[in-house]
Amino acid sequence: MTLAIDPAVAPAVQPPPGELVASLGPATRRRVEGLHVLTLKGSFYEMGRQHGHLLADEMRAGPLPYYRTFIEKLFGGARFGGLGAASFQLLQRTVGARVERTLPDFVRETIRGLADGSGIPMKEVLEGATMPDSMLWLASRLMGLRDVGPAMHHRVGLGLGCTSAIAWGAATRDGRMLHARNFDYHGVAAWPRTQAVVFHEPDEGMRYVSVAAAGVALGGVTAMNEAGLTLTVHQHMFTDRVKLGGTPIGVSGDVVMRKAETIDDAARILNEQTPIGCWTYLVTDGKRREVLCHEENPYQKAQIRHGGDGQPSGTFGYANIYVDRDLGDTELDLYGSYWRHNRARFERTNALLAERAGSLDPEAMGAILADVGDGTCRIRGSIAMVLTVGSVVFRPEDGALWVANGEAPTCHNTFVPFSLRSQGHAPAEGAFIAPELSPTARRAFEHFRRAYLAYVDDGDTTRARREVGEACELEPRQSVYHALTGLLALADGDPGAAAVKLDQAIQLGHEDEARVAAFFLWRARARDLLGRRAEALRDYRRVLGLRADRPVDVAARRGLARAYSSARAGRFHVDMALADVVRP
Numbered sequence: 001m002t003l004a005i006d007p008a009v010a011p012a013v014q015p016p017p018g019e020l021v022a023s024l025g026p027a028t029r030r031r032v033e034g035l036h037v038l039t040l041k042g043s044f045y046e047m048g049r050q051h052g053h054l055l056a057d058e059m060r061a062g063p064l065p066y067y068r069t070f071i072e073k074l075f076g077g078a079r080f081g082g083l084g085a086a087s088f089q090l091l092q093r094t095v096g097a098r099v100e101r102t103l104p105d106f107v108r109e110t111i112r113g114l115a116d117g118s119g120i121p122m123k124e125v126l127e128g129a130t131m132p133d134s135m136l137w138l139a140s141r142l143m144g145l146r147d148v149g150p151a152m153h154h155r156v157g158l159g160l161g162c163t164s165a166i167a168w169g170a171a172t173r174d175g176r177m178l179h180a181r182n183f184d185y186h187g188v189a190a191w192p193r194t195q196a197v198v199f200h201e202p203d204e205g206m207r208y209v210s211v212a213a214a215g216v217a218l219g220g221v222t223a224m225n226e227a228g229l230t231l232t233v234h235q236h237m238f239t240d241r242v243k244l245g246g247t248p249i250g251v252s253g254d255v256v257m258r259k260a261e262t263i264d265d266a267a268r269i270l271n272e273q274t275p276i277g278c279w280t281y282l283v284t285d286g287k288r289r290e291v292l293c294h295e296e297n298p299y300q301k302a303q304i305r306h307g308g309d310g311q312p313s314g315t316f317g318y319a320n321i322y323v324d325r326d327l328g329d330t331e332l333d334l335y336g337s338y339w340r341h342n343r344a345r346f347e348r349t350n351a352l353l354a355e356r357a358g359s360l361d362p363e364a365m366g367a368i369l370a371d372v373g374d375g376t377c378r379i380r381g382s383i384a385m386v387l388t389v390g391s392v393v394f395r396p397e398d399g400a401l402w403v404a405n406g407e408a409p410t411c412h413n414t415f416v417p418f419s420l421r422s423q424g425h426a427p428a429e430g431a432f433i434a435p436e437l438s439p440t441a442r443r444a445f446e447h448f449r450r451a452y453l454a455y456v457d458d459g460d461t462t463r464a465r466r467e468v469g470e471a472c473e474l475e476p477r478q479s480v481y482h483a484l485t486g487l488l489a490l491a492d493g494d495p496g497a498a499a500v501k502l503d504q505a506i507q508l509g510h511e512d513e514a515r516v517a518a519f520f521l522w523r524a525r526a527r528d529l530l531g532r533r534a535e536a537l538r539d540y541r542r543v544l545g546l547r548a549d550r551p552v553d554v555a556a557r558r559g560l561a562r563a564y565s566s567a568r569a570g571r572f573h574v575d576m577a578l579a580d581v582v583r584p
Contacts (some may be wrong), residue, residue: 022054029054032425033416034405036196039423043203048110051217052117055196058214059118062194063187066457100126102244102276102574106204107251110217118215125215129250163345163383164232164282165368168289169313171357173364174344176285176397177307179230180365182383183222183390187213188408189453191389195410197403200425205258209420211392211403213271220253222392224401224420227261228286230394234320236278241297241330246274263292267303270294278330282318286396291316295324302327315357317349336514336549337380337580344381348373362393362402362415363432367394369404369411370434376511378445379480379579384409386445386452387577391415400429408449412437444474448481451488452576461492464576472501479508483519484579490522490569502526517548521556521584528564536563538569555584 019031026041029049038054039045052059059065103111115122161183168177185191194214201207207226210219217240219553224230231253250274260266266283275296283292290308293316295301302324306316319342322328333339352368353360369391373381390407393402399420406413417429436442449469454460465488471481486501504522510516526541543556575582 010106012258024050024053027054030424031087032197032418033401033414033431035195035416037418037424038196039198039201041201044109045113047200047202048113048115048217049117050113051198051215052114052120053118055194055214056118056120057194058194059114059120060420061190062214062216063190064120064125064215066187066190067128068124086207102246102248102249103252104247107218107248107254108514109416114215114217124167128215129248133407134353137168139273149487163349164184164234164316164318165349165353165365166282166284166291166316167314167353167360167365168291169311169316170282171313171353171360173359173361175411176395177284178360178365178394179232179282179284179394180369181222181232181390181392181394182369182385182388182411183211183232183392184385185389186386187389188386188449189457192405192407192410195390195403195405197401197418200257201423204569206261207420207423208257209399209401209418209423210257211390211401214392218250218254219257220250220255222390223253223257224394224396224399225257225260226399226420228396228399229256229260229263229266229287230282230284230396231256231266232282234280234318236280236284236320236331241278241299243298244276246276246298248276248478249279256281256283263288263290263305263308267292267294268295271301271303274298280318280320280322282316284394284396286398293318293323295322295327297327297330300327306326315350315353315360317346319345319349321346321417333550334574335580335582336552337575337578338515340512341380341578344373345383348381348383362395362400363434366402366411366415366432366434370409372437372441377480378441378448378475378478380510380515382409382513385577386449400426402429402432402547407446409445412442417575440474444471444478444481447471447474451484455488455574461488464488465492472504477508479505479519480515480579481509482508483515483522484574484576486522486526487574487579487581490526490529491572491574493566493569495526495569499523499526499530513547514549514552515580517543517546518552518580518584520546521548521552521559522581524556524559525564525569528559529566529569533563551582551584 021031022029028039030037040050111125115125125400163182165180169175172178180323191213196212196214198210198212208219208223210223252270256266263285270281275298278297281294288308293304306314321342356364371383388411391404391411401418402415404410404413404415414430417426419426447467447470451464455464468485472485482501483505486498489498502519505519519582520539520542524536529537540556540559572581
C-alpha cells in the first residue's frame with residue numbers, strides 16, 4: 001500500500017518542515033503558513049485523543065461548537081422569539097441523538113478520544129458532529145410543509161457533470177490527474193481560522209490526509225489516501241428524501257480512505273452504506289486516471305464513471321445538483337437563486353476546464369476554484385463564494401496536495417504545498433496564488449463577508465447593513481449588493497432607505513429576470529410600509545409581468561390583496577450567502 005510512484009527515484013523521507021508547536025507520543029502539530037498540520041498515529045481512540053489534545057484551544061473556536069447552535073440561526077429561529085430559538089435547539093439535539101445512535105464503534109472511539117484529549121464534554125462534541133445530518137432532516141421536514149414542485153426545469157441542458165473540477169490525461173500539462181475542490185459550507189469564520197491538514201496513520205488501514213478543521217477528526221469529506229484515491233463530498237440540500245437510521249455523513253468516506261485501494265473498492269463500500277441524507281461522493285484514482293461519481297439518497301443510488309482505459313483524457317466538473325435523472329426528480333424547486341447559482345457554477349466550471357484543457361496544472365486548477373464569473377454579478381456566476389471555507393488541489397498519482405490558507409473565500413489566498421508521502425509541508429512543490437481580483441472588488445467582497453458574519457453569527461442587522469453599504473460604495477454596479485442593503489434596511493426597520501436601495505438595484509438590473517422581479521417585490525413592500533400604497537400596487541403588478549420565481553409571484557399576489565405590514569417585516573430571514581430570501 002504505497003503511493004503510485006517509482007521507489008527507485010523517490011527521494012528519502014525527510015522530517016517535514018514547519019514550526020513544531022507541540023507533540024504527544026508519535027503525534028505532532030506544526031504551524032505552516034497559517035495552517036495547522038497534524039500527524040496522527042495509532043488506534044481510533046488514540047488518534048482522536050492526539051487531535052483533541054494538540055488542537056484543544058482551536059477546537060473551542062472551531063466548527064463543532066459553532067454547529068451546536070447553527071440550525072436555529074440557519075432557519076431563522078430567532079424571528080420566533082425565545083420559544084422559537086429554544087425549539088430549534090431542542091429539535092437539533094433530539095434529532096442529533098438519533099443520528100448519534102447510528103455511529104459505528106470506530107467513530108465513537110474517535111470522538112471519545114477527541115473529547116478526552118480536548119477536555120470538551122463528549123455530549124457537546126457529538127452535538128456539533130451530528131449537525132449536517134440533523135440539518136438535512138429538518139430542511140426536508142420543512143419542505144414537506146410547503147407546496148413545492150420538482151426542480152427539473154432548472155436542470156434542462158445540464159447533461160453529465162455539473163464545484164469539484166477534475167482533469168486527466170491530455171487535458172493536464174503533464175498528463176497526471178488533478179482533483180480541485182472548493183468546500184462551501186457553514187462556519188465562515190470558524191472553519192478557515194482553525195483549518196487543519198491532518199495526516200492519519202491508523203493501526204487499521206492505509207495512511208491518508210484530510211483537509212479539515214480543528215475537531216473534524218474523520219477524513220470522509222475532503223481527503224486522499226496512499227493508494228492514490230481522492231474523495232470529496234457534495235451536499236444536496238433541497239430534497240425531501242431524508243431518513244433517520246442510516247450512516248451519518250463523513251463515516252463512509254473515512255472507510256473508503258482507509259480501506260479502498262481502487263475505484264471498485266470505493267464503489268463497493270459506498271454501495272453497502274445507506275445514508276441519512278442526500279450526498280454525492282466524487283472519488284478519483286490517480287493510477288488508473290478514473291473518476292467515480294456516486295450519487296445517493298436513502299432510497300436510491302447512481303454511479304457514473306469517467307476515465308480509465310476507455311477514456312484516457314478528459315475533464316469533469318460538479319456542483320450540487322444530481323446529474324442522474326431519477327435522483328434529479330427528487331430535488332425540489334424551493335429556491336430559484338440556489339438553482340440558478342448551482343447551474344451557473346456547473347456551466348462555468350466545465351467551460352473553464354474545456355477552455356484550458358491541455359494547459360491545466362495545479363495553479364490553473366486553483367484559478368478555476370478562484371473564478372468569480374464574468375463580473376456582471378459577484379454572486380450568481382461565481383465559483384468562489386462567501387461560504388468557500390476550504391480549497392484544495394490534489395495530485396493523487398504522487399500524493400501531492402495544495403491547501404489554501406486565510407479567510408473565506410480561501411481560494412483567493414495562497415495554496416500551500418504538502419505531501420502525503422512525507423506527511424508534511426512540501427515547499428519544493430511550489431506555492432501559488434490564484435489570479436488576483438481587482439483590489440476594489442476584493443475589498444468590496446471582504447465587506448460582504450463581514451456582513452455575513454454580522455448577520456448570521458452575531459444577529460447584528462445594523463452592522464451587516466453598514467458593511468454591505470461599504471461594498472455598494474466600492475462596486476456601485478453590483479445590483480445584488482444594493483438589493484441586499486435594501487433587504488437589511490427593511491429588516492432593520494428603515495423602509496425609506498430600503499426603497500432607495502431597491503430602486504438602485506432595479507435601475508442597474510440583473511441578468512436573471514427572476515432576480516429583478518424580487519427587487520420589485522421588496523420595493524413594493526418597502527413602499528407599503530411607507531404608506532405609498534398606489535406605488536406599491538404598481539410594483540406588485542410589475543412582478544406579475546415578469547418571469548418571477550413562484551414564491552415571489554405568490555407574494556406579489558398577496559401584496560395586491562393586502563398591504564405588507566411591519567409585523568411581517570420583522571419576521572423574514574435574509575439568506576446572506578446568495579443575497580436573497582428563500583421564502584418571501
